[in-house]
Amino acid sequence: xxxxxxxxxxxxxxxxxxxxxxxxxxxxxxxxxxxxxxxxxxxxxxxxxxxxxxxxxxxxxxxxxxxxxxxxxxxxxxxxxxxxxxxxxxxxxxxxxxxxxxxxxxxxxxxxxxxxxxxxxxxxxxxxxxxxxxxxxxxxxxxxxxxxxxxxxxxxxxxxxxxxxxxxxxxxxxxxxxxxxxxxxxxxxxxxxxxxxxxxxxxxxxxxxxxxxxxxxxxxxxxxxxxxxxxxxxxxxxxxxxxxxxxxxxxxxxxxxxxxxxxxxxxxxxxxxxxxxxxxxxxxxxxxxxxxxxxxxxxxxxxxxxxxxxxxxxxxxxxxxxxxxxxxxxxxxxxxxxxxxxxxxxxxxxxxxxxx
Amino acid sequence: xxxxxxxxxxxxxxxxxxxxxxxxxxxxxxxxxxxxxxxxxxxxxxxxxxxxxxxxxxxxxxxxxxxxxxxxxxxxxxxxxxxxxxxxxxxxxxxxxxxxxxxxxxxxxxxxxxxxxxxxxxxxxxxxxxxxxxxxxxxxxxxxxxxxxxxxxxxxxxxxxxxxxxxxxxxxxxxxxxxxxxxxxxxxxxxxxxxxxxxxxxxxxxxxxxxxxxxxxxxxxxxxxxxxxxxxxxxxxxxxxxxxxxxxxxxxxxxxxxxxxxxxxxxxxxxxxxxxxxxxxxxxxxxxxxxxxxxxxxxxxxxxxxxxxxxxxxxxxxxxxxxxxxxxxxxxxxxxxxxxxxxxxxxxxxxxxxxxxxxxxxxxxxxxxxxxxxxxxxxx
Numbered sequence: 085x086x087x088x089x090x091x092x093x094x095x096x097x098x099x100x101x102x103x104x105x106x107x108x109x110x111x112x113x114x115x116x117x118x119x120x121x122x123x124x125x126x127x128x129x130x131x132x133x134x135x136x137x138x139x140x141x142x143x144x145x146x147x148x149x150x151x152x153x154x155x156x157x158x159x160x161x162x163x164x165x166x167x168x169x170x171x172x173x174x175x176x177x178x179x180x181x182x183x184x185x186x187x188x189x190x191x192x193x194x195x196x197x198x199x200x201x202x203x204x205x206x207x208x209x210x211x212x213x214x215x216x217x218x219x220x221x222x223x224x225x226x227x228x229x230x231x232x233x234x235x236x237x238x239x240x241x242x243x244x245x246x247x248x249x250x251x252x253x254x255x256x257x258x259x260x261x262x263x264x265x266x267x268x269x270x271x272x273x274x275x276x277x278x279x280x281x282x283x284x285x286x287x288x289x290x291x292x293x294x295x296x297x298x299x300x301x302x303x304x305x306x307x308x309x310x311x312x313x314x315x316x317x318x319x320x321x322x323x324x325x326x327x328x329x330x331x332x333x334x335x336x337x338x339x340x341x342x343x344x345x346x347x348x349x350x351x352x353x354x355x356x357x358x359x360x361x362x363x364x365x366x367x368x369x370x371x372x373x374x375x376x377x378x379x380x381x382x383x384x385x386x387x388x389x390x391x392x393x394x395x396x397x398x399x400x401x402x403x404x405x406x407x408x409x410x411x412x413x414x415x416x417x418x419x420x421x422x423x424x425x426x427x428x429x430x431x432x433x434x435x436x437x438x439x440x
Numbered sequence: 441x442x443x444x445x446x447x448x449x450x451x452x453x454x455x456x457x458x459x460x461x462x463x464x465x466x467x468x469x470x471x472x473x474x475x476x477x478x479x480x481x482x483x484x485x486x487x488x489x490x491x492x493x494x495x496x497x498x499x500x501x502x503x504x505x506x507x508x509x510x511x512x513x514x515x516x517x518x519x520x521x522x523x524x525x526x527x528x529x530x531x532x533x534x535x536x537x538x539x540x541x542x543x544x545x546x547x548x549x550x551x552x553x554x555x556x557x558x559x560x561x562x563x564x565x566x567x568x569x570x571x572x573x574x575x576x577x578x579x580x581x582x583x584x585x586x587x588x589x590x591x592x593x594x595x596x597x598x599x600x601x602x603x604x605x606x607x608x609x610x611x612x613x614x615x616x617x618x619x620x621x622x623x624x625x626x627x628x629x630x631x632x633x634x635x636x637x638x639x640x641x642x643x644x645x646x647x648x649x650x651x652x653x654x655x656x657x658x659x660x661x662x663x664x665x666x667x668x669x670x671x672x673x674x675x676x677x678x679x680x681x682x683x684x685x686x687x688x689x690x691x692x693x694x695x696x697x698x699x700x701x702x703x704x705x706x707x708x709x710x711x712x713x714x715x716x717x718x719x720x721x722x723x724x725x726x727x728x729x730x731x732x733x734x735x736x737x738x739x740x741x742x743x744x745x746x747x748x749x750x751x752x753x754x755x756x757x758x759x760x761x762x763x764x765x766x767x768x769x770x771x772x773x774x775x776x777x778x779x780x781x782x783x784x785x786x787x788x789x790x791x792x793x794x795x796x797x798x799x800x801x802x803x804x805x806x807x808x809x810x811x812x813x814x815x816x817x818x819x820x
Contacts, residue, residue, distance in 0.1 A: 174635035181605020218574040
């Protein structure tokens with residue numbers, strides 16, 4: 085990470101720490117990483133809501149492949165923290181059934197790449213439940229798990245497949261980039277009452293650079309409110325997940341060249357906070373959207389489309405998407421970095437846009 | 441492997457892949473004469489519902505596809521009759537009568553029973569706003585949390601995991617509800633069928649999976665869906681009971697399902713009950729003509745020779761519950777919808793459905809804006 089970046093949360097009840105912590109001393113009391121924040125959210129919601137159940141592959145005895153649920157089964161028992169068979173469709177389907185009968189369910193995907201094995205139960209069973217029952221039945225199920233590239237995970241441990249779910253009406257889609265948001269958004273999702281797909285960035289799980297102090301008191305980050313990570317006047321960089329950090333770094337590079345970039349972290353894709361994006365464009369008139377999913381029919385395209393249809397008059401240059409190439413995510417580092425967005429790609433695009 | 445009966449010629453002695461130890465008395469032995477006559481009346485009701493809807497469709501009064509339950513009514517009546525109001529069911533497309541047959545023992549006109557009224561079901565068939573789902577999805581894709589009926593989708597076997605989750609939650613709450621899921625034999629080839637039953641077996645969940653083996657999965661015969669004769673043998677791989685029932689005999693279905701239900705309710709876990717039957721018509725009414733090409737007339741005649749109305753009538757006569765002129769009236773058995781008339785059914789069955797249809801015809805269509813509502817909990 086480059087220079088400390090200004091954090092400014094937008095929305096009722098959302099208060100982010102003032103600055104990103106660049107290099108916290110390891111083990112400093114009070115600083116919590118992204119994974120710890122998620123774990124705290126689960127423990128606190130399990131405590132708060134006796135009708136909450138968690139299930140997933142290896143989440144009980146093992147505590148999850150990454151340890152997000154460590155200690156949860158020991159505290160809340162095997163009936164509320166279920167070690168499920170390797171059966172994503174059954175995990176989602178039974179979660180829907182539990183929700184139909186009054187439970188709130190966290191269903192972990194060991195990797196979000198595996199969510200495709202439960203796809204029908206998500207898009208046809210879970211996402212449509214409220215609609216086809218005319219609101220009689222809501223399904224408070226949060227499907228969460230690790231996602232994203234840059235870690236050498238290769239084709240099946242690196243995906244960001246959020247666009248599939250944004251294209252399935254009835255689902256909340258969330259992707260936090262900080263520990264504060266990870267905890268606050270997960271708690272908000274578990275209380276929201278709608279089915280949610282919650283993308284965690286596994287490269288951020290234990291990243292010490294973003295560890296931060298979290299409030300002692302209960303808090304949520306409301307869905308549908310973007311955060312401005314850095315203020316600027318010349319160009320707007322919109323992103324989510326780990327590409328937010330790339331945008332912040334790019335903004336620091338651009339500042340050296342006299343270009344003031346604003347960085348917006350949308351945090352929730354569905355619902356999307358369009359107003360914060362439009363307000364920024366009213367200042368900057370230039371837009372770059374960055375995400376690590378493939379370009380075609382990806383969420384970056386959705387943001388560009390909304391801007392061009394609803395706020396065309398605010399633009400002085402064509403919007404640019406910086407995304408993964410339309411390829412799978414390859415394994416070895418040079419290949420992986422070639423296809424994924426980078427700070428350099430963002431800087432180059434920003435220079436081009438500003439000079440348009 | 442036990443000997444298996446030929447397809448379409450199921451008998452009460454059909455092999456059980458993995459039987460539940462028999463008790464000295466059969467569940468049916470506890471049924472009273474009134475119970476048995478009520479069961480007979482419910483089979484008529486299910487048949488009349490089917491016959492009447494086919495007639496209404498031919499008159500151009502219905503939109504959408506009809507998935508006839510003709511010749512398969514004994515499975516629905518026999519499996520639902522012994523359930524408690526607190527039990528859950530998940531019917532599929534060919535099980536439309538299940539929606540009003542659930543808990544109908546509490547009174548056909550009892551608005552508080554834990555099943556749908558005939559008015560609600562007819563409003564759904566006619567696509568009216570008084571449908572339990574406000575006519576947002578078609579045909580059998582309705583349900584009700586309050587009535588403990590799981591809402592199906594077109595993705596067959598997809599409700600089995602939902603049923604498993606429902607009873608998992610019920611057990612957490614200290615309940616003893618059982619979930620009965622309905623499936624065609626074709627859907628047992630779905631991956632989710634395996635995942636869900638495996639999950640239920642691991643957690644010993646009270647889920648009874650009924651396989652309505654009507655010999656045809658749309659245009660695919662059973663031998664191309666499964667490599668063994670009895671679909672109940674699917675149970676072997678999960679270490680759970682797999683029973684075979686004669687799907688034409690309502691009392692055999694009742695026996696086998698009640699055994700499975702009590703097994704489940706006593707905490708022993710899930711089971712599979714295969715009910716052997718035969719699909720009378722095409723997959724849906726759109727398929728009736730083509731079904732006559734992929735199935736031979738001889739096969740259809742053989743598959744339909746044991747009409748569940750006739751089989752039930754025979755049993756009641758043998759028991760002495762029907763005799764004289766009473767045994768000879770309302771001869772609906774063997775008649776296609778085109779040949780059957782109201783005189784072939786008990787008058788109270790006809791009037792009951794008429795009330796539902798009258799209600800549906802008067803119910804309005806939903807307002808167009810509802811098409812944009814309830815995507816999320818908040819309403820839009």
